[in-house]
Amino acid sequence: MGRIPLIGKVGIIWVLMYLALKFLVSPPLPSSVIFMYMSLVTVCVLLYVSVFQDDADAFFGPIKRFIAGDDNEGGLRKLSRVVVFIAIPLFFGFRSYNSNMPSFEPPIQQRVIHPAPPTQFVGLYNPYREDKEHFAENVAAGGKIFFENCVFCHGDKLDGNGIFADGFNLRPANFTDPTTISMLQEAFLFWRISKGGIGLPEESTPWDSAMPRWEAMLSEEDRWKVILFLYDYTGYAPRTWE
Numbered sequence: 001m002g003r004i005p006l007i008g009k010v011g012i013i014w015v016l017m018y019l020a021l022k023f024l025v026s027p028p029l030p031s032s033v034i035f036m037y038m039s040l041v042t043v044c045v046l047l048y049v050s051v052f053q054d055d056a057d058a059f060f061g062p063i064k065r066f067i068a069g070d071d072n073e074g075g076l077r078k079l080s081r082v083v084v085f086i087a088i089p090l091f092f093g094f095r096s097y098n099s100n101m102p103s104f105e106p107p108i109q110q111r112v113i114h115p116a117p118p119t120q121f122v123g124l125y126n127p128y129r130e131d132k133e134h135f136a137e138n139v140a141a142g143g144k145i146f147f148e149n150c151v152f153c154h155g156d157k158l159d160g161n162g163i164f165a166d167g168f169n170l171r172p173a174n175f176t177d178p179t180t181i182s183m184l185q186e187a188f189l190f191w192r193i194s195k196g197g198i199g200l201p202e203e204s205t206p207w208d209s210a211m212p213r214w215e216a217m218l219s220e221e222d223r224w225k226v227i228l229f230l231y232d233y234t235g236y237a238p239r240t241w242e
């Protein structure tokens with residue numbers, strides 16, 4: 001360490017302290033706390049280097065010479081000073097510009113993803129669920145309905161990544177996610193598919209859902225069959241009244 005000038009050592013310690021606070025502490029510290037610790041570190045370091053006159057000269061000397069310049073300095077020193085004095089105001093100007101610019105993010109609002117369905121949908125059951133004889137046939141029919149109507153948004157893997165998915169804020173539901181259809185009753189799905197985004201109650205519509213109102217386009221039978229397909233394909237079982 002003897003070769004490294006004092007100012008270099010201080011710089012290294014300071015950076016190491018910062019990195020340790022930033023990356024080694026868990027859970028991660030908020031930046032305001034890191035700022036407080038680093039202010040303390042800075043104060044301690046300044047105390048340390050100013051106890052002895054020798055250290056103080058070794059530490060502040062290069063800084064003074066850099067800022068004030070001296071007679072025998074080369075062109076490079078001068079240039080780097082100019083660069084630093086231009087960069088610092090630019091940096092802070094940019095930071096305050098950034099923090100004062102209004103942001104265009106939509107305001108954060110709670111959205112109830114799975115609101116209570118209207119009473120006329122509670123307790124409905126899928127007429128095709130018990131029909132073991134035609135089960136495979138009905139699932140296949142539901143699959144056809146899905147790939148003709150729903151695939152564009154909900155995706156061919158049912159993961160909500162259809163070709164239109166990126167166009168909607170409120171992405172299409174990902175049926176492979178364990179928090180969607182596996183948590184829901186078939187009656188709930190029937191309601192959501194029948195009434196779509198328009199049928200959502202107030203607490204669920206801070207943004208507009210693009211989910212169409214399928215009762216206008218698909219028969220009741222088709223809506224039940226597509227539900228059968230969603231569960232069969234994902235391997236989930238619908239929630240029931242246990």
Ligand code: HEC
Nearest residue numbers: 149150153170171172173180189192193197209210211226
């Ligand atoms: C235009 C795009 C679009 C199409 C086409 C579409 N959906 Fe959706 N769907 C959405 C979006 C967006 C959501 C998420 C917002 C919401 O819950 O309304 C959604 C949500 C759902 C949900 C609610 C899931 C949950 O966890 O609450 C079901 C069920 C559903 N869709 C089924 C279907 C079925 C079945 C079809 C085809 C008959 C279909 N969707 C076609 C956009 C679409």
